[in-house]
Amino acid sequence: MTTVLITGASSGLGEEMARQLAARGHDLALAARRTDRLERLRAELAERHPGVRVEVRALDVNDHDRVFEVFRAFRADFGSIDRVVVNAGLGKGAPLGTGRFEANRETALTNFVGALAQTEAALEIFRDQQAGHLVMISSMSAMRGMPKAGTTYAATKAGVAHLAEGVRVDVLGTPIKVSVVYPGYIRSEMNERVRNAPFIVSTEVGVRAMVEAIEKQKPSARVPAWPWVPLGFALKHLPLPLARRLMA
Numbered sequence: 001m002t003t004v005l006i007t008g009a010s011s012g013l014g015e016e017m018a019r020q021l022a023a024r025g026h027d028l029a030l031a032a033r034r035t036d037r038l039e040r041l042r043a044e045l046a047e048r049h050p051g052v053r054v055e056v057r058a059l060d061v062n063d064h065d066r067v068f069e070v071f072r073a074f075r076a077d078f079g080s081i082d083r084v085v086v087n088a089g090l091g092k093g094a095p096l097g098t099g100r101f102e103a104n105r106e107t108a109l110t111n112f113v114g115a116l117a118q119t120e121a122a123l124e125i126f127r128d129q130q131a132g133h134l135v136m137i138s139s140m141s142a143m144r145g146m147p148k149a150g151t152t153y154a155a156t157k158a159g160v161a162h163l164a165e166g167v168r169v170d171v172l173g174t175p176i177k178v179s180v181v182y183p184g185y186i187r188s189e190m191n192e193r194v195r196n197a198p199f200i201v202s203t204e205v206g207v208r209a210m211v212e213a214i215e216k217q218k219p220s221a222r223v224p225a226w227p228w229v230p231l232g233f234a235l236k237h238l239p240l241p242l243a244r245r246l247m248a
Contacts, residue, residue, distance in 0.1 A: 002133075003078045005029040005071065007061060007118060008088030010037035012188035013137065016207040017085065022049045024215070029074035029081065031059035032088070053078075061088045061114030071121035083133040084122035085214070086115050086160070093149040104152040111156035112163075119163060123176075131175040135214050136164035140184045140228055143235040144243055168219065177217050181210050184228040199227050 004021055008014040010032035018028055022045045030038050038056040045054050055077050059070045075081050089111045094100030119134065126132030139157040146154035161180050168178035185199055186206030201224060213221035222228040235243055 001025040001027065002082035003027045003029060003080060004083045004085065005031070005074055005081050005122075006085045006087055007031045007059060009056075010034040010041070013183065013186065013203065013207055013210070014085070014087045015041060016203045017087070017211060018045065018054075020207055020211045022052045022054070024211075025049075025052060027053040027078060028055070029078065030054060030056045031070055031074075033058065033060050059088075061118060062110055064113075064117040067114075067117040068121045068124070071118075071125060075125050080129055081122075081125050081132065083135060083214075084118070084125075085135040085137065086118045086122070086164075087137045088114060088118070089137070089156075091153055093152045095148050096151055107152050108156055111153065112159045115156075115160045116163065119167065123167065126171075126176045133177045133179065133217060134164065134167060135179045135181060136160050137210075138164075138180050138182045140182050140222060140232060140235070142182060143232050144247070146247055147244070150247075179214060179218055180220050181213055182220070182222045182228070182232065183210060184222070184224060184231070186210075199231075 004026045006014050006017055006028065009018050009030035018030055018041060022028060030041065032038055035056065035058045042054045042056050045052060055074060057070045057073065059066060061067055090107045092103040092107045094103055096104065122132065122134050126134065138161040141150055141154035142157035142161050145151065164178050164180045171178065183206060186201055187203050206224060209223035209225070213223055222232045231246065235246055
């Protein structure tokens with residue numbers, strides 16, 4: 001099995017990805033800011049899957065030097081890193097021009113510049129190994145510009161999707177593979193206060209669809225496929241007044 005590095009692994013989608021990938025027998029390198037939660041997760045996984053190796057390290061992806069340090073240290077631990085899941089992110093935001101620039105800036109820096117640092121660190125390892133699988137966790141909100149509090153978040157998720165696609169073009173024809181995963185509404189710590197999100201699924205169900213796409217190394221995957229494959233097409237191609245109704 002492979003060694004998988006996951007950022008933002010202390011909660012939400014990252015935590016559940018760690019559980020499901022461990023159940024498939026993958027060794028894990030888990031990074032996040034909250035090391036107490038990482039340690040609890042490591043203990044849980046060790047009990048459930050004693051044959052799986054799990055290493056954890058503290059990481060704030062806005063500390064860019066630390067991103068490179070942590071990725072290199074994990075590689076030293078395992079000898080190689082086969083897959084990197086760029087997952088850490090924020091969902092803060094407010095309509096532009098309403099006095100909440102700090103929240104929008106924090107989301108932009110974490111979700112895009114932080115992802116850029118992670119991608120650089122991952123590709124440094126993969127180019128040296130001449131192999132690897134980069135997985136970028138985007139969002140269905142990347143399909144179209146989003147209104148209100150989602151404007152900056154959606155822009156960052158579109159940005160990271162294009163970042164990953166640029167990498168894919170760069171490494172085309174090599175053993176380095178790139179996947180972009182676009183989750184729809186999946187229950188997580190980030191959206192736990194949202195009550196009426198349409199088509200929302202549990203963390204376990206949503207992450208299962210994500211993991212299936214990742215394991216197949218799909219270049220692009222909207223998950224769960226129903227209803228997000230057709231809705232994604234509609235969001236991208238409908239005239240804006242009609243698309244806006246889907247964004248409400």
